[in-house]
Amino acid sequence: MSDSRFPIAFLFGAVALAAGVAVLYVNRSTPEAPPAPPAQVESKPEPETEPKSEPIPATQKESMVDSPKDPEAALANAGVGVAEVNPADLLSKIGTALEAGDFDTLGKLIGRDALDDATRKRLAQMATGEQIKLRKPDTVQEVGELELNNRARWALWLDGAETGRDRIFFDLKQSAGKWSVQSLTLPPAPGDPIPKAVLVDSLGIADAFLQATLRQEFEMAKEFAETSTVSDAKIAGLCILFEEGNYRLRPEKPLRAMFQRPDTAGYLARVVNADGSDAAEFSMVLRQPGNGGHWRVSDVNLDQLLADYARRVAGGDVYYSPLVKNPKGGDTLVLYFGFDEDVLAPRTERQMEIVAQILKTDRDKQLTISGHTDALGTEQYNEQLSARRAGIVKDFLVKTGVREDQIITLARGQSQPRRPNFTESGGDNPEGRRANRRTEIYLDFD
Structure with a gap:
């Protein structure tokens, strides 16, 4: 009996030992709670004191103020240029930037390819002189086409500038329906010949x-x-x-x-x-x-x-033209008169003022004035009338400052009609006679 109880007792002892070991293992694996942190005493921040500002030297003050950029340097940083559907809009923007002296914007609008060294330098010279002013209205002008629907020339008119220095030219090119500046030409500098x-x-x-x-x-x-x-x-x-x-x-x-x-x-x-x-x-x-x-x-x-x-x-009246073909070649200026008249109309006087300007520019030039009539009246009367018509033109030119020896007058009477005085049936032809009452001026000086 004692031998049979021993295994049972041994089994109970082993179980108890294992349970004790398990309890010890669990207690060791449980971490201890951390100690509570000490209470912090809230402290009030001390008020900040502004640092004392040191006086700024005068030279440093000047450097802190924005100064205008050098125009030539601004233009040197130009981009690829702006393209616009309407070239007039592009020229208007360029004109606005030019008048405002905004060379950063000006360079961006024109583009670096159109601004070579000489052009940048000349633009800078214009900027450092008097303020650029553009003519108003009609600031922007389309000059014409360089290539049909592909390249064109435009201009900006400068206000108050003399002829030859009064326009800035821009050659534009079109790509994908938009126009951009290809090149520009500036007027001569002051002192340079025009x-x-x-x-x-x-x-x-x-x-x-x-x-x-x-x-x-x-x-x-x-x-x-x-x-x-x-x-x-x-x-x-x-x-x-x-x-x-x-x-x-x-x-x-x-x-x-x-x-x-x-x-x-x-x-x-x-x-x-x-x-x-x-x-x-x-x-x-x-x-x-x-x-x-x-x-x-x-x-x-x-x-x-x-x-x-x-x-x-x-x-x-298509025959009432101030310019007709000369039978001897070339062209002839023509002045017209009323029936039986030998006086100049105001319109004719304006024409003569232009002719006088031509003669006064070169005192060595001569012109020939021939008087003509229609076929009504006698030949003798018409010859005298044609002489008076040529003479009245000469007198007007002399009064405007043309020398008498620059003018030759001829009386042709009714001998050289431009149009028929009568119809084929022998009837009167008023339109033809009107074209024949004239004075012709030969201006071929060479």
């Missing part, structure tokens, strides 16, 4: 020729013409047409490119009336000599302009 034309490509010469005729500057206009093909009378006639017809160049696309070849270029000049409505257009052809000489206006076709002038100024 060239006859700032830009001497075909468009520059065409524009210079038209600007001279608009200002009634015959001699200057003649400098840009090929005198062997464009007569003095045609240049003077264009001056008269612009003056009497009160024409001016069309604001939009005044010179449209018709064709461009290495030595020949064609433009369509477009003019408007005083009220701004479209009036007429006329073609101009320019040529450049093979030796690389200057471009010259070699042909001007005024047919459409003369037709508009006749319609608006001459009451629709």
